[in-house]
Amino acid sequence: MEEPKPKDETVKKQRRASRPKVKTGCNNCKNRRVKCDETRPQCLKCVRSGRQCEGYPAYKRTVESAIPIAPRPENPSGSFSSSISSSSSTAGSPPATRHPVRKHPRVIQVPRARKRQVVIPDNPVVKYISPRQTPELPSPTIYRPGGFAFDSLEGQYFQVFRTHTASELSGFFDSEFWQRSVLQESHSEASIRHAVVALGALYKTLEKASESPPGSPDNGLGTFDTAPSHYNFALQQYGKALTRLRESLENREMRSERTILISIVLFTCFQSFTGDHKAAISQIQHGLGLLEERRQDSKQPLIRRKEDVVEDELVQIFTRLAIQAKSYDMAFHFPHPYVIRLTPQSRQDPTSPQSQSSPSDSSSTSTSAHIPEIFFNAQEARTALDSLCERIMRFQELLSSYHHGPNNILPKSVQSLGMGFGMQLKQWGATFAPLLDSRRNRGVSITERAGIDVLKMLQLMTGILYQMGFSTSEMDFDNFYPQFKEIVELAKEVVVDEELNLAQQRCGNISSCRHKQPPSYDFPGLTSHQPGTSREEVDYSHIKASFALDLGIVPPLFVVATKCRDRKLRREAIRLLMSSPRREGMWDSILSGRVGSWLMHIEEAGLTPWDGRGAGFGEIVSDERRVMIKEILFDMQSREATLRCGTRGAREGDRDDRAMETHIWW
Secondary structure, eight states: OOOOOOTTSOOOOOOOOOOOOOOOSOHHHHHHTOOOOOOSSSOHHHHHHTOOOOOOOOOOOSSOOOOOOOOOOOOTTOOSOTTSOOTTSOTTOOOSOSSOOOOOOEEEEEOSSSOEEEEEOSOOOOOOOOOSSOOOOOOOOOBOSSSOOBOHHHHHHHHHIIIIIHHHHTTTSOOHIIIIIHHHHTTTOHHHHHHHHHHHHHHHHHHHHTOSSSOOOOOSOGGGOSHHHHHHHHHHHHHHHHHHHHHHHHTTOOOOHHHHHHHHHHHHHHHHHHTOHHHHHHHHHHHHHHHHHHHHHTTSSOOOOGGGOOOHHHHHHHHHHHHHHHHHHHHHOOOTTSOOOSSOHHHHOTTSTTSOSSHHHHHHHHTOOOOOSOOSSHHHHHHHHHHHHHHHHHHHHHHHHHOOOGGGOOOGGGGGGGHHHHHHHHHHHHHHHHHHHGGGSTTOOHHHHHHHHHHHHHHHHHHHHHHHTTOOOGGGGGGGHHHHHHHHHHHHHHHHHHHHHHHHHHHSSGGGOOOOSOOOOEETTEEOOOTTSTHHHHTOTTOOOEEESSOOSHHHHHHHHHHOOOHHHHHHHHHHHHHSOEEETTEEHHHHHHHHHHHHHHHTTTSOOOOSSOTTTTOOOOGGGOOEEEEEEEETTTTEEEEEEEOTTOOTTSOOTTOEEEEEEO
16 A cells, blocks of 8 residues: 655646747637637637637738838739739829720639639729829838738728728618728738728728818828829729739639628629629629528538638628619619529529429518517617518519519519518517607717618618509509608708718808808719709708718618609609719619609609799699609719600500600719
8 A cells, every 4th residue: 555645745746838829819818818719700719708809910920021012923814904903013003095895704713612603803994084193102112000011002091991981881880890800801811901992092082072172181192192093093902802812713722701702792892882883783693692502501511611601790791782782673673684683593483393382382481580579779670671671572582483564563462472571561660669769869879860760761661662562553652651751851860960960070160161062073983963953952062972882861762752743752852862972882862863853854744843832732743644764774984874764564565655765964
């Protein structure tokens, strides 16, 4: 038997093996002194412990010496247009031609287990603005936001995106995607970084174009600080972003689905900003295709890499983009292939084994989603409304594959299949009512109040369009006068609040403000007021042109401008669209206002001329005079469009005495 050791004898402890410390974990894990699994965008240790992952510190070189940027070799295939600046070209060199011809997009195979297709345009140039004087740009130097090499201009545009563009792209809602996820990814992905810089340059373009009076204090950009120069630089950075993504795919570099999807969102944003809606729709289509393939893959017994996990925020982004593109198509009636399909094509074929036996089988599940009894904030209400809108559009799309009605109008006999959607929209409105009533409470910011107003407007618009999706008579829109009136009042609240806030920031004492004439500017794809429009009347002189990726006040006001026959309300909707120049995704307020104005003049021909003081207020547009938009073919970059209208219930190929066409510029 072994004798026990004396108590005073020291027990030797085994020492841990000495290894170098890992410095690449997230900040939370480093502070807690635990090993980080380094899952991006948030490590699993933080997720499981309920902490907010603060991200990963940028890689820090051991030698703090400047590393020159080597020029990238020429593309041997020469497939990329020479009008795009390569990564080694200087940002200030304009292309030889001002109006390059757009080529068809090229399909590139992504090297994955299942081949996916990502469309990257061969030539992303939209239109270059020739500056009066081509500025001399400084040679590339080192700029270190996170340890990455930027030249001085790229670094400044990156800061513009971080401090201004990200919040503006969010629209009326806070967005973790723009203010956290995109910025994190820009530190590790070259294509995302160049796209972010391009969007920052577009923001400066819009800011300089709408500046009044011209000129501004020197901000370090020197002679480069002009709208044309910012715009040309944005196009060059956009070209670099496309080139880097394409090179990484061609060279079979490992790229996660998340990186590709974020790049698609940024490209969609850029194309919508510059007015290339066809390219934007194509990007959305391919993003939805990737998400659908991912959903199908998740059903297979495959082990997926951690970096392939696409979090809910990206799914929500694409849900909103799909709703936006679908609403745009429903209003403007795009031709194939620019039609968004929310339901996979196999499900729309009744003979497919994967399809439901009948539309009613699908509707029984799609109309049963739960609406909570209370929304604690606008973000919860927004998520619920997005989900409801998407399911309504899927339901209508599926029914349309079985019932081919005129102008995609469903027969009245199948309306009962979707009664649950109408009840859910009302239930959403009832749950949202306390939040709507609280928007004027102390402590609610102007942005939060505007977001609440916008959500209510979108809900009202969705209810109107859903119910009218089963009607072939334009007269039935008269039943929605209370909803039209509420939309206009809410939109007016948003615009007036915005004007007063901007006037207060700029002028201080609003009563002594001298900014009575708004600035006039010319920016491809986006314009302000035109001489003779109602902007001078309402005097929203401080509101500059703006861009957001999310829907806001423009689509609901467009519905009022084209579907409300109350002469006063319709004019107020058109006035708000024309006086508040903004782009919300692909929706442009000036184009929407011009379309509404054209339809109004057609329908009110023969009525007492409106004098602004109520002349002919009680006169009603007769059924024989009412028309609907059949097609709008437009070029947002050159700001011209061909509008076609006709009878609501007329089928294609039938004689239509109300058919009319016009060409407009703005």
